[in-house]
Amino acid sequence: MKKIPALLLILFAVAAGAWLGTTQKTPAPLKPDRIQGAIYPTAKELKGFELQDQHKQKFSREDLLHHWSLIFVGYTHCPDVCPTTLAIMSKIDKIMREQDLQPPQIIFLTIDPERDTSEVIKPYIEYFNQNFIGLTGPLDEISRFTLQLNAVFRKSAGAGGEITADNYLMDHSSALMLINPDGDLQSILTAPHSPGIVLESILKSQTYYEFNHKE
Template sequence: MSDKLTLSKLAFPLLLIASLIAGVASYLFWQQQAEPKQALVYPQARNLVEFTLIDQHGNTVGREDLYQQWTLAFVGYTYCPDICPLTLAKLAGAQEELAAMVQEPLKIWFISVDPQRDTPTQINDYVNYFQQPAILGVTAGHDQLFPFVRQLGLMYAMSSNAEGNYLVDHSASVVLINPQGQLVAMFKPEMVVGQPPVINTEQLLADFPLVLARLR
């Protein structure tokens, strides 16, 4: 009889411990599932220092133009053979769905790092091809471009004797800037052997709300 009482007394705390372990395991599993797969969310929003760019219409663009909107930005150039047109097409196609997830407007900045060839007129023609009013093309001299691109956590490299038909090495990631003009996240490209690194549209749409949840 005493053995039965002892077992009965032990059963409840054992069940309680088992429930706690199951609860912790479920919580950790949920957290793992809720992690963005192709996005990096910065622990703290990063303030951007003032910058001066020129947009596709010839207007001056600065940090205040990032306020009161969400901005997806990436670097490239209009003569890019693969990454840039593919990335712009994907962002243009996903813009409406992404914009529905936020209260403020959602814009897309195409930052040309090839000012030698990419005049505002050239950028304007290029951007308009994608038929997405939310896209803004910007550029500047390298004295403005390089520090701006670097503070976005992106990069580009020109040929030392860049003349005529040349390629520009640049990042394929897309960064997210919040309505306070702060850098908050980076969406990484999908790496597939034999294909250019570009973002995956379905993954971007899946990761975006998870990123927003972590920013609240």
């Protein structure tokens, strides 16, 4: 597979950095590495929320605990950015599984709940990857959660330059939000996205988190 050498180099660099830190008698605090976006020196605490997945099951902050999650906000009527980003995230999931790495829980959060019910999201999200989670819910709950994620969105005019009940677009953030095992926002990965860049950002974020959570 063509991407394996690059992945091995990333893993070696991350492991070497962690080893050098542990061999010092008094390890200096590890600073956030450079990524395409930003690693929070102190993760941003996320407050509770309650949404619904594509199976109509409740999804809350508790479902973000004890594993990494990667969140993307979008909507099923999105003409370009959303399908492209979801395809990239599916490649990342595949690459990590092939390399025996645990991929993050990948979450698609709609910002268009008027049209994106669980029934609509399920076939859409599972077309890209059966492992993906799709979330919807009341607009006010989605708005509160996206605000915590530093993601923004707004309704905009569709064809003909007007906003009607069945003809509109949604302008929204294109960044990916990486959530750590404590359920807090650890990193924001900015566009343009590619499997290699996103994967490197995930690994660097995980290394920073793990180094700073040593007992």
